Amino acid sequence: MHRIGTLYGVSLGPGDPNLITRRAWALLQRDDAHWTYPVRGKEHESFALTIAKAAGLKVPAAGEALVFPMTHDRHKLETAWSQAAERVLRVLYRGTDVLFLVEGDASTYSSFGYLAGAVSELDADIAVETVAGVTSFSASAARLRMPLADLDDRMAILPAGYGVETIDHLLNEHDTLVLLKVKPLLDDIIDLLERRGLLEHAAFIERTGTPEERVVRDIRSLRGARVNYLSLLLVKNPYRERGPMIRGCAKKPGRLKEVQTDGAQ
Amino acid sequence: MHRIGTLYGVSLGPGDPNLITRRAWALLQRDDAHWTYPVRGKEHESFALTIAKAAGLKVPAAGEALVFPMTHDRHKLETAWSQAAERVLRVLYRGTDVLFLVEGDASTYSSFGYLAGAVSELDADIAVETVAGVTSFSASAARLRMPLADLDDRMAILPAGYGVETIDHLLNEHDTLVLLKVKPLLDDIIDLLERRGLLEHAAFIERTGTPEERVVRDIRSLRGARVNYLSLLLVKNPYRERGPMIRGCAKKPGRLKEVQTDGAQ
Numbered sequence: 382m383h384r385i386g387t388l389y390g391v392s393l394g395p396g397d398p399n400l401i402t403r404r405a406w407a408l409l410q411r412d413d414a415h416w417t418y419p420v421r422g423k424e425h426e427s428f429a430l431t432i433a434k435a436a437g438l439k440v441p442a443a444g445e446a447l448v449f450p451m452t453h454d455r456h457k458l459e460t461a462w463s464q465a466a467e468r469v470l471r472v473l474y475r476g477t478d479v480l481f482l483v484e485g486d487a488s489t490y491s492s493f494g495y496l497a498g499a500v501s502e503l504d505a506d507i508a509v510e511t512v513a514g515v516t517s518f519s520a521s522a523a524r525l526r527m528p529l530a531d532l533d534d535r536m537a538i539l540p541a542g543y544g545v546e547t548i549d550h551l552l553n554e555h556d557t558l559v560l561l562k563v564k565p566l567l568d569d570i571i572d573l574l575e576r577r578g579l580l581e582h583a584a585f586i587e588r589t590g591t592p593e594e595r596v597v598r599d600i601r602s603l604r605g606a607r608v609n610y611l612s613l614l615l616v617k618n619p620y621r622e623r624g625p626m627i628r629g630c631a632k633k634p635g636r637l638k639e640v641q642t643d644g645a646q
Numbered sequence: 647m648h649r650i651g652t653l654y655g656v657s658l659g660p661g662d663p664n665l666i667t668r669r670a671w672a673l674l675q676r677d678d679a680h681w682t683y684p685v686r687g688k689e690h691e692s693f694a695l696t697i698a699k700a701a702g703l704k705v706p707a708a709g710e711a712l713v714f715p716m717t718h719d720r721h722k723l724e725t726a727w728s729q730a731a732e733r734v735l736r737v738l739y740r741g742t743d744v745l746f747l748v749e750g751d752a753s754t755y756s757s758f759g760y761l762a763g764a765v766s767e768l769d770a771d772i773a774v775e776t777v778a779g780v781t782s783f784s785a786s787a788a789r790l791r792m793p794l795a796d797l798d799d800r801m802a803i804l805p806a807g808y809g810v811e812t813i814d815h816l817l818n819e820h821d822t823l824v825l826l827k828v829k830p831l832l833d834d835i836i837d838l839l840e841r842r843g844l845l846e847h848a849a850f851i852e853r854t855g856t857p858e859e860r861v862v863r864d865i866r867s868l869r870g871a872r873v874n875y876l877s878l879l880l881v882k883n884p885y886r887e888r889g890p891m892i893r894g895c896a897k898k899p900g901r902l903k904e905v906q907t908d909g910a911q
Binding site: 390394400406407486495497511519520524526531534538541542555626 | 657662664666671672752753754759760762776780784787788791792794796806808812889893
């Protein structure tokens, strides 16, 4: 029977080659697999590929960039995904495994889900393996020494583009916010955090784990500044009002223990 | 000058030894470092240590369990952290580096933040390095092939103990919920998801990446079932109402482009 290749989503972590997992590393050592990686346009570099190069990996000559444009035009996106899926499928049908390299984690704001979905739509029998990776927010929290979540904490991750009112609201609901793509709203967010007395509980990090990494603890200094697309704001709200929690192993509602959490944590 | 050791928070990922990062792996190969790992009580196994063993690593004879009790009693917790910190500090003062092994990611619901905080409180000059790792929810999303977040998605991560009303509310605000510690509330959550027509957008996973991993796609079958502490529910809400988004590079509010997002994504 003719062998058909497997599609691998290979997470490389957010930039530091040392945060590549052993599984991803082993896959990237194989010389019989076909490398693919996302680019925003034909002339663009692939950040995922940059991480692989920084790790000292030999990029196969046959490595192939797949174009995923930065757009919210649904039709353009779907065209790009299905074109990429067709190219991948041709390689898989030759019996060759395909590695799709992604920065960060393949399940978190990654193009891999779309690619894998489009491939499965063309041929539902294709085997797909997603290799999980370290996210930019885990790595940023580690660099900043600001834990993302403790004990009963609630955290939310979102693009800042939802606006300052949404961020203001979500600060009441979560102990930690990870704000992505802060560029167009940064000044407004700084104003909001100042108003709420949260400036000292926020930090900014750009290109975490790369040689260009920038950490800014006094985020007021970012007013009017240019920031990179690969940046995030980590905001903690130690003043969030916490309601009662349901704990323990009880199965029936009547037996559930309601305990007031300690607001001091 | 007398050398003082460095404290490392070594994330091992959620269970699959292949998800250990290269950085963590390199640290765990060293034979001059002192291993420590959290346990819930003196008689308990350390899950972090179990992952290291499953990876084939040789556990040093001097490896030391540090007790972090599963309690919400603030005083008991602080006593445990400061006792652990004192033990760690003694080793660091001998000039030996200390590795604190943690499952998952050291910044995400981990005891490392407390330990590092307590150590820094005793001696602010101690060097601390947090090695980020793969979270259980990234690994679970990969196993389930359910992306956590796409494009403009908002996601929240929280212990289910906040109750069904909170979960109901947060489903209106986020595209993805990661619900942890679902055990005491599982039946109520299943009822909620059934009422909201979200059963087919939810999946359960237990002990992801370990030999005991269990994936349940039809979560109704979990009614009345026993589930492990190391489990989570991943819930997507494709019906969330999305407001306008602010995008682009504009600095002044007047130039911000408000675009209606495509609800189909």
